[in-house]
Every structure is written in structure tokens, then in C-alpha cells.
Amino acid sequence: MTAHPPLQRAVYVVSLFPCWSETFIVREISALIENGVDVRIISLKKPSETLVQADAQALMDRVRHPRSPLHALWEATKALLRNPGAVIATLGSVVADSWRSPSVLAKSLAAWLRGLEHVDWLHGFKPQVLHAHWATYPSTAAWTLSRVLDVPFGFTCHAHDIFIERQLIARKIQDAAVAVTISRFNVEWLSERETAQARDKLHVIHCGVDLRANPWQPDGRLPHQILTVGRLDPIKGFATLVEALALLQARGVDFQCRLLGSGPLDASLRALAQARGVADRIEFCGAQPQDVVRRWMGEAALFVLPSEVAPDGNRDGIPVALMEAMATGCPVVSTRVSGIPELVEHEATGLLVDEKQPAALADAMQRLLEDADLRRQVVAGARAKVEREFDARKEARRLQDLMEGVAHAS
Known part of the structure; x- marks a missing residue:
């Protein structure tokens, strides 16, 4: 050559x-x-x-x-x-x-x-x-x-x-x-x-992702902290996330969720959280500098991004936020939409569920929050996947x- x-x-x-x-x-x-x-x-x-x-x-x-x-x-x-x-x-x-x-x-x-x-x-x-x-x-x-x-x-x-x-x-x-x-x-x-x-x-x-800026830190995470990052847009599936969090609360699962991002669905998502009784469990953080995102990613016990296909056909590609979470050692849950399964391999580098399914999303989040062996398995595979291909x-x-x-x- x-x-x-x-x-x-x-x-x-x-x-x-x-x-x-x-x-x-x-x-x-x-x-x-x-x-x-x-x-x-x-x-x-x-x-x-x-x-x-x-x-x-x-x-x-x-x-x-x-x-x-x-x-x-x-x-x-x-x-x-x-x-x-x-x-x-x-x-x-x-x-x-x-x-x-x-x-x-x-x-x-x-x-x-x-x-x-x-x-x-x-x-x-x-x-x-x-x-x-x-x-x-x-x-x-x-x-x-x-x-x-x-x-x-x-x-x-x-x-x-x-x-x-x-x-x-x-x-x-x-x-x-x-x-x-x-x-x-x-x-x-x-x-x-x-x-x-x-x-x-x-x-x-x-x-x-920049692996130097997203160091591997799987230990010392806040045990009940859930993080999600993205524009408040229909393709991110945040309404499904709010419904899933309400199910976790009904099951008695302890959690606190940070939602980082801004966008057109801000008011409706806040209203939904209030209606489902989880407004005090979700912190709407708005857009944040990259250093803040990385710090919180290093603290979270779980990263969730329930991407979905919007009514007009729009959808994610492969969200970079998922790559960043996987690089740091934060276990991830996402959906079988677009190219996401090329990054998140079910039970190998994270967990995948079908889109727009709050119960399935709640089940996956609960599994990772409660199963330490599964967390160790997927985060090791995730870091290797990101190093190899992302x-x-x-x-x-x-x-x-x-x-x-x-x-x-x-």
C-alpha cells in the first residue's frame, strides 16, 4: 500500500x-x-x-x-x-x-x-x-x-x-x-x-470520544444516582424515562436522576414529572459545560438514554453521550434504535430495551442498579468497545x- x-x-x-x-x-x-x-x-x-x-x-x-x-x-x-x-x-x-x-x-x-x-x-x-x-x-x-x-x-x-x-x-x-x-x-x-x-x-x-478526557473510573460511584444527557427533544425518549422512573419509585427503588440538557420539551417534561409524582427525584439541570458533564458522569451509578423514533421519523444516530458514559465506567441502558446496537451490545457492553417501553426500561435500570456482577461485566466490555471502535x-x-x-x- x-x-x-x-x-x-x-x-x-x-x-x-x-x-x-x-x-x-x-x-x-x-x-x-x-x-x-x-x-x-x-x-x-x-x-x-x-x-x-x-x-x-x-x-x-x-x-x-x-x-x-x-x-x-x-x-x-x-x-x-x-x-x-x-x-x-x-x-x-x-x-x-x-x-x-x-x-x-x-x-x-x-x-x-x-x-x-x-x-x-x-x-x-x-x-x-x-x-x-x-x-x-x-x-x-x-x-x-x-x-x-x-x-x-x-x-x-x-x-x-x-x-x-x-x-x-x-x-x-x-x-x-x-x-x-x-x-x-x-x-x-x-x-x-x-x-x-x-x-x-x-x-x-x-x-x-476523547479517552484522555474520559478516564476509566468504575469505582466510587454514588449508588443511587442516575444520569441522562441530551437535548430535550422527542428523539431522546425522556418522557418514557419519566414514566419508567415513576415505576421504579412505585417498586420502592431508591434513586435520584439528573437530566442535563435544554430544548423544546422542557416544560412538558417538568409537568409530566410533577404529574407522576417524581418531580423531587429528577433534577432538571439545563445545558452544562463539558467539565460538569464529565464530573457527574464519573459519579453516576447508571447512565440512561431511551432514544426513540419520533412521529416524523427522526431518530438518533449513535449518541456520543453513551460513548462518554461507557468510556468512564458508567453502566448504560439504551434502546434498539438506529445505530445504537452497534455500540451497546445487550448484556455485553450495556443493556438494551425496545423503544417507548417504560416497564422494560424500568426493569433494565433496576437490574443494573441492583446487580453488581452485571455492572462489572458490562462496564469492562463497554470500555474495551469504546477503545476499539469509538x-x-x-x-x-x-x-x-x-x-x-x-x-x-x-
């Missing part, structure tokens, strides 16, 4: 940077930088979040945010004059794909324009690869820039960007030099519904190898 020269310059395109819920992108970029790659970031949106994780803050001098719409139009006009064929062709493809949905079309055109806003700068930076996270608007911008600049492009698709919004995805898979997804489940889903090319072209590269540095190195192959192919 021929070794390729090291990758020197890459550009990532994302919807928003920094983004509290996308720490996996930060880890991937940081790993590439550690490996000597000069990575720059194009954010399609201006910064808007008040909570910025420390590792994301460290990358802010590498980020290019959008300027005014007038500036974007001026830069796009210059790109049109320089390469009219590619600019017009990409515009036509975006319109043809999205015209039936005015809102998607408007956002796609904005992404197309926000990408072209950076053409002049990209000519100077000379990236060897353009890579986007999410197969929706960021990859539309990266695909456009690839056609205009004649630079290889890749993208990583995750969950809602294939289960709910599939914008030019067959075309993107076809044109991508590096097409990536985060689970084998996604490969099969796309190959059956979008394009047979998915099975041959998509590489499975996991969103991993180490952020190893996964970033695999992605870098693919990028190096296409960067030097010509």
Missing part, C-alpha cells in the same frame, strides 16, 4: 460554530490539528450560543463566519464571473432539488450563497479537501465550493440529515471523494432508499487517511 504525503490544509463546513451539541465535530477537528493539519472552519451562521465549551473556544481563531448579505452577494458575483459554468450548474441543481419546499429552497440558497462568500479566501488558502458535517445545508455549501474550485469534497451524514431531510444526497454520495456516515445502519438505510452507491461509497467512521483520535486518523488519499490523487 502506497503511503500518501501528509494532509496539510483542510476546510470544514458546518451550520454553526461553536455549537454546544456538536462537540464531536470539535474533537475531530482538534485531532486533525494535533496530526499537523491546518484546519479552517466555515460556519454558515453567525455565533449565537451563550455556552461555549472550552475546546471549541480554542478553535475560534480558525473560524470564518458570514458577513452581511450584500458582502455575500458581491463575493458570489465575483465567483460567477470567474467560473460561470460551475456556479450556474450548482444553482440549477439546488433549485431543481428543493423547489417543492419553499423553506428548504430558501435555506439551501442561503447555504449556496454563504459558501460562495468564501471563494476568494479559499483561492488564497488552497485547501486540499473540503469536508462538511451533515448532509443538508453544510454539504450543499461544500459540494458547491468543490464544483467551483475543483477541490475534492467529502461529508459526514448522521441522523436527521438522512432520516428527515435528504437534500441532493444521492448526488452528494456520487460526487463525494470521501463519503462518510456514522453507522452501518445508515449505510443500509441509504442504500435501500436513496442510492445503491451508498453501500460501496460510504465509509463508516464513528463520532468518537476512540476519537483513531477515527479522525482513519478519516485523515481517506482525505490524504484523495488530496494527492491528482
Whole structure:
């Protein structure tokens, strides 16, 4: 096998940077930088979040945010004059794909324009690869820039960007030099519904965890402390968790639950906890810095994430929070949804139940809270699984190898 020269310059395109819920992108970029790659970031949106994780803050001098719409139009006009064929062709493809949905079309055109806003700068930076996270608007911008600049492009698709919004995805898979997804489940889903090319072209590269930042600490945990982390969104199944916790209370099981995250279901989940008589057992903690999440993960006796398929078909990919819990030695319970069984193997690296089943979820939580031998068995298997398949540095190195192959192919 021929070794390729090291990758020197890459550009990532994302919807928003920094983004509290996308720490996996930060880890991937940081790993590439550690490996000597000069990575720059194009954010399609201006910064808007008040909570910025420390590792994301460290990358802010590498980020290019959008300027005014007038500036974007001026830069796009210059790109049109320089390469009219590619600019017009990409515009036509975006319109043809999205015209039936005015809102998607408007956002796609904005992404197309926000990408072209950076053409002049990209000519100077000379990236060897353009890579986007999410197969929706960021990859539309990266695909456009690839056609205009004649630079290889890749993208990583995750969950809602294939289960709910599939914008030019067959075309993107076809044109991508590096097409990536985060689970084998996604490969099969796309190959059956979008394009047979998915099975041959998509590489499975996991969103991993930083094992140095998530040390192994299986002992000394608070015996009744349950932890869950995630956006308060239907796909996380937190209503099912509240119902399961009410069942545990009815059985006389002692517990206290911390729920970390914010989102649209905050008020309804609090009301449900009150109605089920467990409001004093659940601490709604809101969004928290990564160091707080890690500290509480090191204290919890059990981590629970009862992911489910939402009514609109949306669902998780493989939640990074599960990986982090497993890395630290916290036993986990989750559901048989999407790619989760590729991480959590029942009774080997955690416990799995069917989605939307409060009684089954309560049974699994009770088993792990009460069975020390089972806890020792699953946490040992979980750490080994994460080290083998979900180490952020190893996964970033695999992605870098693919990028190096296409960067030097010509």
C-alpha cells in the first residue's frame, strides 16, 4: 500500500460554530490539528450560543463566519464571473432539488450563497479537501465550493440529515471523494432508499470520544444516582424515562436522576414529572459545560438514554453521550434504535430495551442498579468497545487517511 504525503490544509463546513451539541465535530477537528493539519472552519451562521465549551473556544481563531448579505452577494458575483459554468450548474441543481419546499429552497440558497462568500479566501488558502458535517445545508455549501474550485469534497451524514431531510444526497454520495456516515445502519438505510452507491461509497467512521478526557473510573460511584444527557427533544425518549422512573419509585427503588440538557420539551417534561409524582427525584439541570458533564458522569451509578423514533421519523444516530458514559465506567441502558446496537451490545457492553417501553426500561435500570456482577461485566466490555471502535483520535486518523488519499490523487 502506497503511503500518501501528509494532509496539510483542510476546510470544514458546518451550520454553526461553536455549537454546544456538536462537540464531536470539535474533537475531530482538534485531532486533525494535533496530526499537523491546518484546519479552517466555515460556519454558515453567525455565533449565537451563550455556552461555549472550552475546546471549541480554542478553535475560534480558525473560524470564518458570514458577513452581511450584500458582502455575500458581491463575493458570489465575483465567483460567477470567474467560473460561470460551475456556479450556474450548482444553482440549477439546488433549485431543481428543493423547489417543492419553499423553506428548504430558501435555506439551501442561503447555504449556496454563504459558501460562495468564501471563494476568494479559499483561492488564497488552497485547501486540499473540503469536508462538511451533515448532509443538508453544510454539504450543499461544500459540494458547491468543490464544483467551483475543483477541490475534492467529502461529508459526514448522521441522523436527521438522512432520516428527515435528504437534500441532493444521492448526488452528494456520487460526487463525494470521501463519503462518510456514522453507522452501518445508515449505510443500509441509504442504500435501500436513496442510492445503491451508498453501500460501496460510504465509509463508516464513528463520532468518537476523547479517552484522555474520559478516564476509566468504575469505582466510587454514588449508588443511587442516575444520569441522562441530551437535548430535550422527542428523539431522546425522556418522557418514557419519566414514566419508567415513576415505576421504579412505585417498586420502592431508591434513586435520584439528573437530566442535563435544554430544548423544546422542557416544560412538558417538568409537568409530566410533577404529574407522576417524581418531580423531587429528577433534577432538571439545563445545558452544562463539558467539565460538569464529565464530573457527574464519573459519579453516576447508571447512565440512561431511551432514544426513540419520533412521529416524523427522526431518530438518533449513535449518541456520543453513551460513548462518554461507557468510556468512564458508567453502566448504560439504551434502546434498539438506529445505530445504537452497534455500540451497546445487550448484556455485553450495556443493556438494551425496545423503544417507548417504560416497564422494560424500568426493569433494565433496576437490574443494573441492583446487580453488581452485571455492572462489572458490562462496564469492562463497554470500555474495551469504546477503545476499539469509538476512540476519537483513531477515527479522525482513519478519516485523515481517506482525505490524504484523495488530496494527492491528482
